[in-house]
Amino acid sequence: MNIIIYNHLLRGDIMGYYVHVNNVKIFIEDLNPESKNAILFLHGWPGNHNLFEYQFDKLPQLGFRCIGIDTRGFGKSDKPFQEYDYDTLSDDVMGVVETLGLRDFTLAGHSTGGAIAVRYMGRHNGYGVKKLVLIAAAAPSLIKRPNFPYGIDQERVLEIINGTYNDRPQMLREFGDMFFFKHTSQAFSDWFFQLGLQASGWATAEIAKTWIKEVLFDDMKAIKVPTLIIHGIHDKVVPFKLGEIQHKMIPNSVIVPLQFSGHGSFYDQKDEFNDILVRFIEN
Numbered sequence: 428m429n430i431i432i433y434n435h436l437l438r439g440d441i442m443g444y445y446v447h448v449n450n451v452k453i454f455i456e457d458l459n460p461e462s463k464n465a466i467l468f469l470h471g472w473p474g475n476h477n478l479f480e481y482q483f484d485k486l487p488q489l490g491f492r493c494i495g496i497d498t499r500g501f502g503k504s505d506k507p508f509q510e511y512d513y514d515t516l517s518d519d520v521m522g523v524v525e526t527l528g529l530r531d532f533t534l535a536g537h538s539t540g541g542a543i544a545v546r547y548m549g550r551h552n553g554y555g556v557k558k559l560v561l562i563a564a565a566a567p568s569l570i571k572r573p574n575f576p577y578g579i580d581q582e583r584v585l586e587i588i589n590g591t592y593n594d595r596p597q598m599l600r601e602f603g604d605m606f607f608f609k610h611t612s613q614a615f616s617d618w619f620f621q622l623g624l625q626a627s628g629w630a631t632a633e634i635a636k637t638w639i640k641e642v643l644f645d646d647m648k649a650i651k652v653p654t655l656i657i658h659g660i661h662d663k664v665v666p667f668k669l670g671e672i673q674h675k676m677i678p679n680s681v682i683v684p685l686q687f688s689g690h691g692s693f694y695d696q697k698d699e700f701n702d703i704l705v706r707f708i709e710n
Contacts, residue, residue, distance in 0.1 A: 445504075448522030449515065454503035455496060455523065458483055462492035464708070465529055469520065470495070471538025471563070471690075473599065473623040473631050475502025478537065481697040482704070489705060496523060498540070500630020502622075511633035513546040513641050520544075521551050533708050535560035538665060538690065539634055542566045542643060549646025558708060559654040561673060563665045563690050567647050569638040577668050584638050591632040599623040608661040608689035647676045654680040655707040659688025659695060681707075 445452040456476050466486065470478045476495025483493050497504040499519060500511060520543060524532075534556045536544030541564025548559065570581045590598030603619050611619075623631075654677045658670030667684065674682040683703055688695035 446523050446526045448519050451499050451505040451507055453496060453499065453519055453523060455494060458493040459487035460492055462490055464490060465492040465494060465532040466708070467524070467529065467532055467534050468493065468495045469536035469540030469543050470498065471540050472634050473501065473626050475622055475625060477622055479693060481694055482701060485701050486705070494527070496520065500633070501626040506627040506630055508629055509633070511630060511637055513543060513637060514550060516543045517547040517550050520547050521554060524555050530555050531557040533558045533560060535562065536564060537562040537693065538565050545643045545646045545650070549649040553650070553652055556652055559650060559652050560657065560704065560707065561654065562657045562692065563659065563662055563670070564673060565638065565665050566669065566673060567643040567676065569665065577672060578666060581639060584635055588632050588635045591628055591635065595628050595631065596624070605663045606689060607691045607695050608659060608687060609695045647673065650677045656680055656682040657685065657692055657700065657703060658682065659685045659690060659692045661689045664690040
């Protein structure tokens with residue numbers, strides 16, 4: 428795999444740069460890079476690494492290195508027209524891990540980012556990962572299937588795909604309205620909406636198609652590291668039941684149900700979320 432640092436930008440103590448992996452440029456936000464205690468964050472659909480703003484505000488102050496990836500097609504990363512399957516997305520993560528020389532790090536994935544993290548654990552044998560954090564992860568299957576009566580109906584995903592191709596801003600507004608449990612200000616809702624617009628329309632749709640095409644049952648069985656599962660009990664995007672199933676499937680896992688959170692527990696209960704994450708990594 429030919430991987431090079433493509434570009435480097437230094438903004439005070441905030442490092443933003445690109446890594447060239449699998450013929451695409453992946454944007455990285457890298458805070459407190461001198462720390463040996465690294466957390467690699469994989470964001471969910473349809474946002475980017477800025478979804479973890481309220482973790483990046485605090486965790487570097489506690490001595491953690493916070494690394495946020497913009498998944499291909501989203502945020503500041505390249506937006507190729509194809510290749511949004513979990514294998515390719517996990518290979519992108521592997522390329523970043525190799526380039527940055529990460530070892531003994533915590534891998535934290537939210538929603539689709541959680542699904543990518545699970546595929547990384549299976550496809551790449553959890554290379555370099557000391558601990559895993561799954562946050563409302565879309566695994567082992569986001570949709571209901573003949574042998575898996577959990578998750579959401581496939582029709583909901585098809586509506587998202589249709590909405591993406593016909594009126595993406597309206598689709599994003601409706602998705603934002605169901606994302607959080609707590610009341611958010613109009614300014615915050617607008618901010619969240621803009622994160623979705625930074626993605627390409629085709630990547631937004633292709634990831635949704637991947638939810639239908641792929642499952643992660645075998646990858647789940649490959650997870651051997653200590654795993655923290657954080658899931659809001661009011662999640663309308665990835666039902667809480669999926670978190671319970673992950674807990675049953677992953678040995679050495681612990682699940683923390685958040686009583687006042689929806690899909691975005693990292694904001695709904697940001698202080699509790701940060702405390703839970705820190706305690707898990709440090710213990």
